[in-house]
Amino acid sequence: MTAHGTQRRDLDILSASSDRFLRFGFRKTSMDDVARAAGLSRQGLYLRFPTKEALFDATIDHLIDQAAEAVRRELGRDGHALEDRLTAAFAALADIHTDHLDELLEVAAARREGAPPALEQSIIAEFATALAESLPEDVPAADRSARILYATSHGLKRLTSSPEEYVDLMRHAVHLMSDRRTPAGDRP
Template identity: 35%
Template sequence: MNGNELLSKAMDVFIRYGFRKTSMEDVARAVGMSRQAIYNRFKNKKALFKAVVDAMMHESFDAARAAIEEDGKSIHARLLNAFDCAAGQHVDALRSSPHSYEVIAMVNVEGADEVELMQRQFNADIAEVLVSEGLFEDNKQAQDAMFAMFVASKGLLYSAENRQAFSDGLERVIRALLLNNATKT
């Protein structure tokens, strides 16, 4: 089993049982390895969780950056796709377990520095695209719009019933923020 598969299956276990109730034995069973093999790769459960979070965040934000740069689509569609990659794709998994809020809290603790760095870079990348598309006159305006979109996406991540509700809510936010530039989107 490759590392990405292992980390993905480990995240499923953490979401299903929560961080506290997940044992290394649970992870080992889910990935089809011995507990000792897991410990050979990761010092402890916290190290495994941090690796899971780092991999998930890198994958999500890399896909989001690719989505915002996709040719042939409107900026509105690219923004929706980018936010879906960054956060929306995780909504259904998070709603599938009563332990998801514990997992999110652990992500915010264990991966705080990395998450913050990636979020800032994501926001800056999209603000730059908004300026280059001519939707905002300067980077400050674009960063303000991006801040509003990002905060909305974070709120929707916690409150949307499912991925479609996340997308619908974010579409409303994007439409409202880009309303004055409707002819350009």
């Protein structure tokens, strides 16, 4: 198999393992489940990932890359207002989060220090970069604003009952942050 073919096969496996781990959690996902979902034999999966833990580690890295790419893509949309880009980026991030993501991040943290912070820090850094490009100098640091919005997003995911409600409230939070950046005398 060529390098490109191997890379494609790995992406197929990681896509299948992401789906299985996010749907069923670490403990309830078996290598057989992932092999079937990826269209491989169990032995074929073990040739590439010798243990469930090795597959899990690669899956966490894949999820981090996916989340960061989704956020980057939405934040980088030209011709859209910052509020719209931020809201779209948080909505894209929410699409990745499921009931089992917290469990996966806890398992990752236990297996290798820094996995959840790596995910969170990479996402916050993407938001901070976008904010830094548009924040006036008198506003608190872009990193601080990104952390506040990320924490708000995390809380809203737990409190809302639908994706639509989450996006609506997140849009409001982004608007409040943006509105706060405008001096009172400059508001309509």
